[in-house]
Amino acid sequence: xxxxxxxxxxxxxxxxxxLTVKCTYSVSGNPxxxxxxxxxxxxxxxxxxxxxxxxxxKGSYGFEAEFNKSQTSFHLKKPSALVSDSALYFxxxxxxxGTYKYIFGTGTRLKVLA
Amino acid sequence: ExxxxxxxxxxxxxxxxxxxxxxxxxxxxxxLYWYRQILGQGPELLVQFQDESVVDxxxxxxxxxxxxxxxxxxxxxxxxxxxxxxxxxxxxxSSSTGEHNEQFFGPGTRLTVL
Numbered sequence: 001x002x003x004x005x006x007x008x009x010x011x012x013x014x015x016x017x018x019l020t021v022k023c024t025y026s027v028s029g030n031p032x033x034x035x036x037x038x039x040x041x042x043x044x045x046x047x048x049x050x051x052x053x054x055x056x057x058k059g060s061y062g063f064e065a066e067f068n069k070s071q072t073s074f075h076l077k078k079p080s081a082l083v084s085d086s087a088l089y090f091x092x093x094x095x096x097x098g099t100y101k102y103i104f105g106t107g108t109r110l111k112v113l114a
Numbered sequence: 115e116x117x118x119x120x121x122x123x124x125x126x127x128x129x130x131x132x133x134x135x136x137x138x139x140x141x142x143x144x145x146l147y148w149y150r151q152i153l154g155q156g157p158e159l160l161v162q163f164q165d166e167s168v169v170d171x172x173x174x175x176x177x178x179x180x181x182x183x184x185x186x187x188x189x190x191x192x193x194x195x196x197x198x199x200x201x202x203x204x205x206x207x208s209s210s211t212g213e214h215n216e217q218f219f220g221p222g223t224r225l226t227v228l
Contacts, residue, residue: 010185032213032214034216036219041221041222041224042177043118043120043205043207043219043220043221043222044157044205044207044217044219045219046216046218049214049216051214063120084173090156094213096213099162099169099170100172101147101162102147102159102212102217104156104157104158105156106155106156107154108183
């Protein structure tokens with residue numbers, strides 16, 4: 001069965017510093033991987049996805065993610081954090097057969113300190 | 115920009131009462147999802163529709179929850195009777211057909227059961 005893990009409940013980073021939010025996955029076959037962000041009392045917003053091709057994926061708001069097949073990881077990164085990036089981040093994997101449902105991680109709260 | 119609409123945004127009810135949530139997906143999106151998100155956790159799929167058909171309701175507590183999408187467009191999720199443990203955010207999402215496609219989420223309905 002497909003699964004994702006986000007090992008950190010919270011990540012703190014100073015404004016202007018690079019940030020990394022970690023995600024590891026377990027799938028059979030090639031993974032479809034996604035990152036979403038959630039602000040308080042709002043729905044999730046799509047940031048980026050990896051389907052195939054280049055291991056470095058660029059997304060919205062300056063975020064990018066690096067797919068690493070040997071480490072089964074899909075870490076979210078940003079070169080320079082903003083206070084407004086503070087939010088809850090979810091990694092998700094999509095099943096590649098059956099109902100193609102999404103499985104979400106437990107989320108990582110990012111706090112960017114001014 | 116097209117958005118997923120949900121109503122109400124907030125609902126407070128007493129246990130044993132009936133509640134209903136409504137979702138209008140992005141026009142043309144054949145796939146519609148209902149998720150439950152408990153505070154601090156990732157979304158959990160309750161039901162997935164492809165047009166008007168249910169393709170996955172394995173995690174839907176069918177003794178009290180029901181969902182319909184009669185014309186393959188908007189959808190209603192009902193809980194009867196509500197229990198204290200149902201307090202959560204209920205998210206609706208939609209996507210166009212295609213296994214690579216990301217989901218678009220509505221703002222959610224925050225349910226509080228007293």
